């Protein structure tokens with residue numbers, strides 16, 4: 001299992017791992033037992049009387065984790081498709097404010113299983129308030145437009161639910177801090193859905209950096225380019241920087257996060273961007289400056305004709321290239337050898353793996369440390385530094 005190098009990070013203002021105080025209901029227990037134990041433990045049960053996740057009886061018996069999905073747009077459908085396949089998970093409600101979305105298929109920029117997600121047989125509601133605080137909801141999965149994340153995440157944690165929240169977690173560092181502090185105080189688990197941390201080819205790259213198999217990384221380029229996400233409305237919430245954070249926070253954040261995971265926090269960043277008429281970034285080129293470390297360049301864009309995510313990393317003894325549009329997508333070229341190798345990486349995509357990981361953490365009572373909260377904050381801080389650099393034209397230094 002790959003280790004998140006940030007999982008032990010405890011710098012100033014960071015949040016130490018919370019103790020495992022949440023709980024999931026065990027379906028195999030008799031009803032009166034459930035009523036007595038109120039195992040999710042959030043509503044009306046004092047915090048110090050709540051049982052832990054996966055402890056004692058719930059660990060021995062098969063637990064069912066009951067999830068309410070909020071937002072049935074592109075990524076909500078992807079989550080639903082995977083959640084419905086996960087053993088030990090029951091989707092108890094889908095909340096979607098636009099009834100048209102329940103009838104039509106929203107396609108995003110990559111085929112990701114969204115066509116397999118059906119709400120057939122599920123309880124469909126229109127208002128988030130209809131699920132928050134419900135005792136039969138263990139986990140709230142937030143797939144709403146980004147400007148709604150903060151309010152809903154805070155309310156969900158306060159109501160005692162574990163939370164999965166799509167990236168980016170929020171649109172300012174102050175809001176990120178407020179959510180992380182609430183998660184810590186509530187004792188509930190929070191997973192920010194940075195799916196690329198779970199994407200097999202990026203995991204492969206991380207294993208090469210960590211093992212040093214090909215020596216040290218000398219340079220890296222990360223690209224994530226896409227057409228503008230019109231599924232949110234051609235002039236909809238994605239185009240509004242106050243709602244989406246622009247391409248920089250919405251799309252490019254994945255690569256900012258992966259770059260820091262692989263190479264650590266940069267000393268400084270420099271970025272250039274283009275903007276739409278509302279001031280949302282639509283394309284960003286950034287450099288992460290590491291003293292004595294690899295040269296790192298990143299491109300994120302909503303200005304392309306087709307989606308592509310890729311990386312190209314030169315190690316001392318080999319180079320590794322991945323391009324989601326190429327077949328084969330992944331290749332390794334060892335220095336001095338002409339023929340590339342094509343490592344085969346079987347398995348599910350990062351969406352399935354991140355959701356499975358969170359469910360396993362809840363079942364076992366483990367902290368979801370592969371997406372530690374300090375590392376999420378750090379990625380957001382780097383992204384905001386890039387934004388400042390793109391706006392001012394200056395190199396922006398990050399606090400140690």
Ligand SMILES: NC(=O)c1ccc[n+]([C@@H]2O[C@H](COP(=O)([O-])OP(=O)(O)OC[C@H]3O[C@@H](n4cnc5c(N)ncnc54)[C@H](O)[C@@H]3O)[C@@H](O)[C@H]2O)c1
Nearest residue numbers: 071072073074075096097098101143144145146166167232
């Ligand atoms: N991890 C990834 O790869 C990935 C990919 C796409 C989107 N995302 C993130 O997921 C989030 C959603 O993006 P999307 O592409 O699915 O957007 P979307 O517009 O397709 O979906 C959002 C859905 O929420 C619904 N909604 C809006 N307000 C609501 C409310 N108050 N109550 C209930 N439903 C409401 C909308 O009608 C819509 O169906 C964003 O934060 C985005 O950045 C992540």
